[in-house]
Amino acid sequence: MAPPLPLIPGDDALDALAGVLRTRDWATLALDATDARLHAAADEARAHAAAGRLVPAATGRADGRQFAGLRGDATLWLDDPACGPAARELLASLDALRSGLNRRLLLGLEEVEAHFAHYPPGAGYARHRDRFRSDDARVLSLVLYLNPDWPDAAGGQLRLHLPAGPVDIAPRLGTVAIFLSAEVDHEVLPATQPRFSVAAWFRQRPRA
């Protein structure tokens, strides 16, 4: 039997994750950081960055593009033809996670979009929400971190601004952060070393 895909927790773990998301706006998962597929994804992200295939991100929508220095990352969509097998497997895993969560939470999650992101040292992403005012398609945000051996002193945390106070999540390989796109303000703190991740959004059919 094929080993489980890295992003699809088993049924029990998915039940637990859905249970957490029923009671609050965010959750984390710890995937097996020794999983070779996670390392393959991290290697692929690094190779794309080294080859200059990631492009500086813009904030806002394609029809009103703006870049106001809010974010310093560069990205490559996982369905880009330049992507390789690790990206394709990640996208398939994310889609399976989408349907597993959808069955449990009935959120109308119809599709997933995801990109590799690279924040060079010193780069961050100012406080924001992921759902656009003009497009309510994004329901759940997910970030999978791709940095083995990330020391706390390197910074680069994802900071969730929650009503009870901030929660910081270190971008260590295998850590996954999930939160409601419309509800949770968050930011990326600058790091002292290159920071790689996959950011994904589970989308409903837009109603706006």
Ligand SMILES: O=C(O)CCC(=O)C(=O)O
């Ligand atoms: O990389 C992260 O921790 C979060 C990235 C993010 O907020 C975004 O891409 O919208």
Ligand SMILES: [Fe+2]
């Ligand atoms: Fe975000």
